[in-house]
Amino acid sequence: MPAVVDPIVVTSARGVRLTLSDGTEVIDGMSSWWAAIHGYRHPVLDEAVRSQLGDMAHVMFGGVTHHPAVELAETLVDIAPAGLEHVFLADSGSVSVEVAIKMALQYARGVGRSERTRLLTVRGGYHGDTLGCMSVCDPVNGMHSMFTGMLPEQIFAPVPSPNFGEKFDDSHVAEFADLLAARSAEIAAVIIEPVVQGAGGMRFYSSDYLRAVRRLCDEHEVPLIADEIATGFGRSGELFGCDHADVSPDIMCAGKALTGGYLTMAAAFRASPVHHAALRIERGRHPNRGFGHG
Numbered sequence: 001m002p003a004v005v006d007p008i009v010v011t012s013a014r015g016v017r018l019t020l021s022d023g024t025e026v027i028d029g030m031s032s033w034w035a036a037i038h039g040y041r042h043p044v045l046d047e048a049v050r051s052q053l054g055d056m057a058h059v060m061f062g063g064v065t066h067h068p069a070v071e072l073a074e075t076l077v078d079i080a081p082a083g084l085e086h087v088f089l090a091d092s093g094s095v096s097v098e099v100a101i102k103m104a105l106q107y108a109r110g111v112g113r114s115e116r117t118r119l120l121t122v123r124g125g126y127h128g129d130t131l132g133c134m135s136v137c138d139p140v141n142g143m144h145s146m147f148t149g150m151l152p153e154q155i156f157a158p159v160p161s162p163n164f165g166e167k168f169d170d171s172h173v174a175e176f177a178d179l180l181a182a183r184s185a186e187i188a189a190v191i192i193e194p195v196v197q198g199a200g201g202m203r204f205y206s207s208d209y210l211r212a213v214r215r216l217c218d219e220h221e222v223p224l225i226a227d228e229i230a231t232g233f234g235r236s237g238e239l240f241g242c243d244h245a246d247v248s249p250d251i252m253c254a255g256k257a258l259t260g261g262y263l264t265m266a267a268a269f270r271a272s273p274v275h276h277a278a279l280r281i282e283r284g285r286h287p288n289r290g291f292g293h294g
């Protein structure tokens with residue numbers, strides 16, 4: 001559905017350039033929303049797609065798998081922050097966030113805390129456009145008022161501060177800490193974009209804030225979900241945003257640059273304790289089944 005302004009028609013692309021239907025060349029300064037990080041028509045990626053098509057395009061992961069998927073998952077585990085050992089491939093960033101939320105809820109049930117059903121996050125965030133994701137996007141930018149009564153009600157702390165590189169002290173995280181302390185009995189997880197709030201406003205905040213969030217989550221035994229969909233794969237100067245703070249989340253989402261913009265695909269990672277606690281629930285309900293997301 002076209003917006004107010006008619007969209008620009010692209011006929012081909014190479015490197016950083018898009019060729020438009022009237023022959024004009026423009027530089028795509030946002031790399032198809034931060035996905036095409038290696039440029040368009042990259043020879044290595046083009047060849048990988050071509051050669052894979054000679055074997056098969058795709059098969060479902062319901063009860064079957066294939067070597068490229070296994071290799072990808074192993075590579076992701078190798079490069080991800082320490083402790084994230086289990087990978088669930090999803091079809092978009094938003095879906096990986098839904099998956100991450102479900103993992104957190106199942107973890108809460110797995111450790112006997114089924115009353116923990118809410119998420120704590122910060123204002124100014126963006127986590128995707130499906131309904132669960134929308135509930136943790138910034139309430140104003142995310143237009144929550146349009147969906148009142150429909151979205152789950154989550155808990156919001158102020159926008160993270162100070163800015164990246166500025167001096168942090170505990171007062172910056174005080175309100176977040178108070179909310180977590182007061183309401184931890186109902187909080188299944190904290191979800192945050194590490195170090196950079198991307199689509200919500202390109203705000204770069206202190207890695208010490210993120211480190212404090214990690215510490216507070218540990219104190220209250222609340223899992224931390226890092227949404228690395230925008231920040232993953234070197235977009236902020238470290239391989240993952242969490243690497244700036246030297247922290248590992250319990251659950252992590254990656255997407256966008258993951259496929260260099262060639263496919264819509266994302267990944268949700270979880271650490272072993274989350275994995276094993278959640279499996280108790282998953283296996284209990286469905287013997288021989290893993291995480292319940294089709």
Ligand SMILES: *Cc1c(COP(=O)(O)O)cnc(C)c1O
Nearest residue numbers: 092093094126127128198229230
């Ligand atoms: C883009 C983005 C998403 C949503 O990913 P989609 O693949 O567009 O569904 C979620 N979280 C963050 C931080 C993002 O930048």
